[in-house]
Amino acid sequence: MYTQALDMQSADAAPLDEAALEQRFLSRVDAEEKIEPKDWMPARYRNTLIRQISQHAHSEIVGMLPEGNWITRAPTLQRKAILIAKVQDEGGHGAYLYSAAETLGVSREQLIEQLLSGKAKYSSIFNYPTPTWADVGAIGWLVDGAAIMNQIPLCRCSYGPYARAMVRVCREESFHQRQGYDLMMHLAQGTPEQKRMAQEALNRWWWPALMMFGPSDANSTHSGESQRWKIKRFSNDELRQKFVDFTVPQAKFLGLAIPDPLLHWDEAKQQHEFGPIDWTEFDQVLKGNGPCNAERLAARRSAHAAGAWVRDAASAYAEKQRRRSAALAA
Amino acid sequence: MNTPLQDSRQWPLYEVFVRARGGLDHKHVGSLHAADARMAIDHARDLYTRRQEGVSIWVVPSKDITASDPAESESLFEPARDKIYRHPTFYEIPDEVKTL
Numbered sequence: 202m203y204t205q206a207l208d209m210q211s212a213d214a215a216p217l218d219e220a221a222l223e224q225r226f227l228s229r230v231d232a233e234e235k236i237e238p239k240d241w242m243p244a245r246y247r248n249t250l251i252r253q254i255s256q257h258a259h260s261e262i263v264g265m266l267p268e269g270n271w272i273t274r275a276p277t278l279q280r281k282a283i284l285i286a287k288v289q290d291e292g293g294h295g296a297y298l299y300s301a302a303e304t305l306g307v308s309r310e311q312l313i314e315q316l317l318s319g320k321a322k323y324s325s326i327f328n329y330p331t332p333t334w335a336d337v338g339a340i341g342w343l344v345d346g347a348a349i350m351n352q353i354p355l356c357r358c359s360y361g362p363y364a365r366a367m368v369r370v371c372r373e374e375s376f377h378q379r380q381g382y383d384l385m386m387h388l389a390q391g392t393p394e395q396k397r398m399a400q401e402a403l404n405r406w407w408w409p410a411l412m413m414f415g416p417s418d419a420n421s422t423h424s425g426e427s428q429r430w431k432i433k434r435f436s437n438d439e440l441r442q443k444f445v446d447f448t449v450p451q452a453k454f455l456g457l458a459i460p461d462p463l464l465h466w467d468e469a470k471q472q473h474e475f476g477p478i479d480w481t482e483f484d485q486v487l488k489g490n491g492p493c494n495a496e497r498l499a500a501r502r503s504a505h506a507a508g509a510w511v512r513d514a515a516s517a518y519a520e521k522q523r524r525r526s527a528a529l530a531a
Numbered sequence: 532m533n534t535p536l537q538d539s540r541q542w543p544l545y546e547v548f549v550r551a552r553g554g555l556d557h558k559h560v561g562s563l564h565a566a567d568a569r570m571a572i573d574h575a576r577d578l579y580t581r582r583q584e585g586v587s588i589w590v591v592p593s594k595d596i597t598a599s600d601p602a603e604s605e606s607l608f609e610p611a612r613d614k615i616y617r618h619p620t621f622y623e624i625p626d627e628v629k630t631l
Contacts, residue, residue, distance in 0.1 A: 240601050286581075293578050300562045303544070309564060310541065366561070373582075516542070519566035 230431050235361035238304040246430055250360055251305050253432065258298035259316045260324035263497050265291045267331045268340060276334060283380050284337065290373045297366040304362045317502050325483060326413050328491030335388055335395075335402035341381015343403075343410040343448065349374050350444045351414065354434035363432075382451065389455040396456070403452065404460045411475075412483045414441040420480075445473045544593040545571040547578075549585035557589050568592075 275281035315321035355367040388399035415437040427433035463476035542564040548557035560579045565571035571590040
């Protein structure tokens, strides 16, 4: 990923007017060319990407918390190793995405500050609690499953650094979903108590997972332009529908019931019809009133503060090495 | 040089290149912040090679890379455009001439 720290050469040698530049930009997007950091782009495109990529990065970082919570209590050593690997991946995804956002001219420092101050948004899903081990399985299966549905089209997004980061993310995300389903399968085929635990986790995560696709198309404020710019390839409702159609048979295989009395197969439409989503809940969680909003931010802040001495020590060590090699050279 | 202790929040950016297997070129895979080059290698190991993606890593301070200007790419690459005789397919060789 190229970055804003790259040596910028004399820009605007022969300034074209804004409209001509935008026209050229749009025809490149239409031709499925990738836009790279140093290319001209409309300010709205840049700002939309900064908002979307940084929210995405924050979501990966905060997403480490609900599952990290279970690392010390995983039932077997293997499950523990798997969970550590998954949580580490989420941290890595955050790092790829922060780098991609930085190519647009925002600094890492600003991004972290926005997250810690509570100013930045992140996916509402991570403000729900993980009371049982089965929640770890449900997150992998449903939350990562929904994330994949959203992220696969982003691999073809018009902005090069974001698209390349997403290719890497998607490759790893598949492991996340499969380990979650595998965990659910073991519980669903286990004792009646284990199966009940799996069912309860599905009940908790089903609706929040559907909300991950964002507001329905009629109320989505950012969709139009994002689709024109090929940042977004499918609408929220299209992706949500696809997720339901993929997931219903998976639940059936587990012998678990989707918590929606209105869910049924529509033969004419060749898709599953499902009940209405409680958007008041979505708005509340997004506004910061979800079950764990305060807890998540507090955990992030304390991790950041507790790690300060490590960062300072690394800086001091690097400085000492620099001085030593300078003294040697002198 | 007696520079003040750098703020860890402003660690420089490094571009990371990974050689996937012996015999292949190092390929750009992404970037990361680190206090120094040594730490950049360690972080690159954790960030870009968690699944045996590489056998060798290069890191380069991003500020040391000079890139061509996209606004001038047309004039920069134009000279090669009309020199199609540089490609072997430019030359028509009769079928009966073999192994050429």
